[in-house]
Amino acid sequence: xxxVAIAAQSPCVDRRFWSKGTxxxxxxxxxxxxxxxxxxxxxxPMWKQTFVELCEELAPALQRQSTQFRDPIPVQKxxxxxxxxxxxxxxxxxxxxxxxxGKSTVGLVVMEVCNAILRVVYPRAVAIxxxxxxxxxxxxxxxxxxxxxxxxTHVPIAxxxxxxxxxxNGKGYYSLVLQALVDHxxxxxxxxxxxxxxxxxxxxxxxxxxxLLGQAGTLFPRCEVVMGNGVPVPTVVVGDxxxxxxxxxxxxxxxxxxxxxxxxxxxxxxxxxVAERAFGRLKARWCCLQNRLDASVANAVRMTVACCALHxxxxxxxxxxxxxxxxxxxxxLSRFPQPESAPINVGSSPREARAIRDAIxxxxxxxxxxxxx
Numbered sequence: 001x002x003x004v005a006i007a008a009q010s011p012c013v014d015r016r017f018w019s020k021g022t023x024x025x026x027x028x029x030x031x032x033x034x035x036x037x038x039x040x041x042x043x044x045p046m047w048k049q050t051f052v053e054l055c056e057e058l059a060p061a062l063q064r065q066s067t068q069f070r071d072p073i074p075v076q077k078x079x080x081x082x083x084x085x086x087x088x089x090x091x092x093x094x095x096x097x098x099x100x101x102g103k104s105t106v107g108l109v110v111m112e113v114c115n116a117i118l119r120v121v122y123p124r125a126v127a128i129x130x131x132x133x134x135x136x137x138x139x140x141x142x143x144x145x146x147x148x149x150x151x152x153t154h155v156p157i158a159x160x161x162x163x164x165x166x167x168x169n170g171k172g173y174y175s176l177v178l179q180a181l182v183d184h185x186x187x188x189x190x191x192x193x194x195x196x197x198x199x200x201x202x203x204x205x206x207x208x209x210x211x212l213l214g215q216a217g218t219l220f221p222r223c224e225v226v227m228g229n230g231v232p233v234p235t236v237v238v239g240d241x242x243x244x245x246x247x248x249x250x251x252x253x254x255x256x257x258x259x260x261x262x263x264x265x266x267x268x269x270x271x272x273x274v275a276e277r278a279f280g281r282l283k284a285r286w287c288c289l290q291n292r293l294d295a296s297v298a299n300a301v302r303m304t305v306a307c308c309a310l311h312x313x314x315x316x317x318x319x320x321x322x323x324x325x326x327x328x329x330x331x332x333l334s335r336f337p338q339p340e341s342a343p344i345n346v347g348s349s350p351r352e353a354r355a356i357r358d359a360i361x362x363x364x365x366x367x368x369x370x371x372x373x
């Protein structure tokens with residue numbers, strides 16, 4: 001199952017001025033032997049040590065045997081080719097010219113590396129863990145018994161050869177939906193990628209493993225806290241009004257709002273924003289997700305999931321993040337504005353879910369500043 005604190009800021013170089021090589025010598029000699037950490041961060045985009053560790057982790061899955069016809073492309077170079085493609089909006093031909101390999105070779109290498117990341121890195125990098133610490137952090141942010149923020153974003157893709165109408169979203173471009181459950185530090189705990197852009201967020205949720213686990217009560221270790229009026233409150237996640245209110249998924253109160261409900265909504269929105277910021281950092285670092293992915297739908301899914309795993313690797317290590325990346329991405333992202341799914345009819349919410357939301361709201365009102373000691 002495919003399942004925020006801002007990292008240290010770093011001075012940056014405008015990506016438009018990355019040095020462009022013309023053959024393999026650029027990688028073999030200039031990059032490997034002379035580049036410092038700042039140049040690595042700007043181009044791949046991670047520190048060199050993180051890159052080396054990633055290559056070592058992927059090596060068993062990527063190792064190729066020499067033949068009488070040619071030697072295989074070294075693992076480090078293949079990983080570098082893939083990261084360059086994922087971190088830029090460059091076409092395959094441009095990436096090939098950068099590294100002195102053919103256009104078709106770039107396509108093969110990118111998918112080999114992405115598949116290896118999915119098999120090796122994703123399972124250990126993207127997972128629900130340290131739940132008590134996550135709950136405590138969201139509690140400090142103002143929302144008790146919360147272990148994650150749920151949200152979705154659209155990733156632009158090229159027009160699919162079949163079923164194109166399903167992938168056209170409300171903003172008029174073709175896309176895949178990336179749904180993610182995010183912790184307080186903006187790291188993905190669970191991802192679901194592949195639903196067509198026309199699909200409502202609530203439908204994406206119901207097709208996901210998060211929904212199955214949440215409905216079964218096994219998304220998190222069982223832990224209930226008795227709150228207002230003696231209601232047992234389970235560990236929950238927060239989401240926007242496009243999601244249904246469920247016993248394990250809290251969404252905002254609809255209008256009209258009294259002061260208590262307004263405070264509840266403000267606290268929920270504050271925690272939910274960590275997911276929006278995580279998507280922003282994901283796309284700023286891995287720029288291929290900003291523009292139309294020039295790949296088949298299946299390969300676009302794999303590239304997106306690989307980027308999610310690499311996002312967690314960088315965020316967990318506290319890799320440098322340049323705010324200018326976010327600023328530079330605004331122009332591209334504005335060409336592909338995010339569609340908004342219509343709010344769910346709250347009248348159909350389960351009675352148990354409404355009781356849990358009311359209990360959390362009452363608890364927040366009864367504690368100073370909305371946070372109990």
